[in-house]
Amino acid sequence: MPAPSPDEYAVGIMTMDVEGKNSEAFRDVVDRGVALFERALDRLGLRVEPFAFEGPHLTPGAGAYAPLDFLQIGIAEKLERKLPFLLIVTEVDLSSSSLAYTLALPSQLTNIGVVSTKRLDPGFWGDRPDAGMASQRLAALMLHTFGHLLNLRHDEDPANAMFPVESVEDLDTVGALSEAQRQRLLRTLPRESHDTFAGSRGFLARWAFVLRVLVADAGSILRAIVRANPFRLATRMPTMIAAGLSVVIALMFGSETWEVASAVSIYEAALFSSFSVAAAAFVLYRAFAFESLSGRDGLLAESTVVTVAATVASLGLTVVVLFGAFAALMYVGVVTVFPKRLIDLWLSVDAANRTMDHVKLSLFLAAMGVLAGSLGGRSDSRDIVRGVLFLTEES
Structure with a gap:
């Protein structure tokens, strides 16, 4: 099956530096992670559109930020830029409904995923800081989240991009999508993108x-x-x-x-x-x-x-x-x-x-x-x- 035209579908990567405590290091991790993520999408014929968003001040609750707040902002930016898919990358913890925190949350309805880099660097856990590993983990997490946006199911192979992520360390072993997953993704792109617009305001x-x-x-x-x-x-x-x-x-x-x-x-x-x-x-x-x-x-x-x-x-x-x-x-x-x-x-x-x-x-x-x-x-x-x-x- 031929890949879609690169001009037809785009994956936006919106960086939101909420607290601004270590902005330079955050941007470096995101830039390298996006480059790895873009390389993973090359075979799919998709282009990546990274941009930064100087968002409004968000207030955390119980030590973490509400994913719905990011989603609300992301919906507006996604529509304004006419992006079929959007991944929001932030440096703060995201609240979870059942866990202490969550690394990423996909929203298939809106085709928006929210991803956190807060805990990806080994330095967060008291080990030697490693920005390169954090970037690789970020790329794996973005690919996993993007797969969910396109309704891909989990895979039990630890080396597969859709392996269930239960801990940060799981991201170290996940790799690319399988050929069968790539073919399924290409088939579902037109249906799952939901990117058409009304021709008139009447x-x-x-x-x-x-x-x-x-x-x-x-x-x-x-x-x-x-x-x-x-x-x-x-x-x-x-x-x-x-x-x-x-x-x-x-x-x-x-x-x-x-x-x-x-x-x-x-x-x-x-x-x-x-x-x-x-x-x-x-x-x-x-x-x-x-x-x-x-x-x-x-x-x-x-x-x-x-x-x-x-x-x-x-x-x-x-x-x-x-x-x-x-x-x-x-x-x-x-x-x-x-x-x-x-x-x-x-x-x-x-x-x-x-x-x-x-x-x-x-x-x-x-x-x-x-x-x-x-x-x-x-x-x-x-x-x-x-x-x-x-x-x-x-x-």
């Missing part, structure tokens, strides 16, 4: 472009939703769960709530529930809104549509999971432990002791729970969006 043209992208990239969007796993994301929302349950329990012990359950139809309860789930998903999405998802030219990018669609769908399904959990919990509570005599004393319209009444009450309470929870759980949204945008594998 309303109809933009929506026609959105529909075309949703159809063409349905597979990529679905894969991103499956990777994000709404059931797993739901467990990352402790604030929303606590806020929603507190409101639900308070409402369950109110006579007006039971009156509503008795009076409304199942269709009205279902309609209200659907509206509540959609509103809660919108609130969570807006809590971490991507403010830079279009360039200054105003043209809509394919990667923008894919990112927004997968994020909104994942958040929506996560809210649906929580809604189902709330509804099931409330139904069990109503039919098992709630005093029946108290219900009969409360109701003035009709007895609400039928199964359908219990279902309607559970739907109503769950809808109120996700609505209240979405407002109280806005602080959870960054962890949720992180789970959607980044792979769960953390190098």
Whole structure:
């Protein structure tokens, strides 16, 4: 299979010197690492576009910096420079959702990877400093991250570029991609690059472009939703769960709530529930809104549509999971432990002791729970969006 034209695809390497403590040494490691990385891409016909970004001041949390902050900046630069792929290289530690730190995080949705050089030099671990080894490790880490952007799977060969990186020392043995991986990468480049743009800024043209992208990239969007796993994301929302349950329990012990359950139809309860789930998903999405998802030219990018669609769908399904959990919990509570005599004393319209009444009450309470929870759980949204945008594998 012939390699793509070097003018067709580019991999941007954006250097972000956040703290500026040893800028000269950092730039030297990056320059040499990029040269080695570029050599590895020669057989793929891809060109590398390195550039430095004097970014805004970023604030670390618990000793490490949030990858989402780098991703937010990277999305804007990627769109402005019309780069199909972007690797952000920084000298600071990156926070991890499950580990003390992470060396790199790839985001297949946005085609952006964030890479840290903080721990690559042996000098960091108390050994003799070796900038050459740090550069080689950086090149290996960038190639591994780039492979993830193109949906390459892990390889169990320690000499392969896609060998699972569990420690810094693992980078010393990884090498190039296999011939089979190179062929797969060349085949997937056109599909995975997501680098087309809307031809016009007009309303109809933009929506026609959105529909075309949703159809063409349905597979990529679905894969991103499956990777994000709404059931797993739901467990990352402790604030929303606590806020929603507190409101639900308070409402369950109110006579007006039971009156509503008795009076409304199942269709009205279902309609209200659907509206509540959609509103809660919108609130969570807006809590971490991507403010830079279009360039200054105003043209809509394919990667923008894919990112927004997968994020909104994942958040929506996560809210649906929580809604189902709330509804099931409330139904069990109503039919098992709630005093029946108290219900009969409360109701003035009709007895609400039928199964359908219990279902309607559970739907109503769950809808109120996700609505209240979405407002109280806005602080959870960054962890949720992180789970959607980044792979769960953390190098």
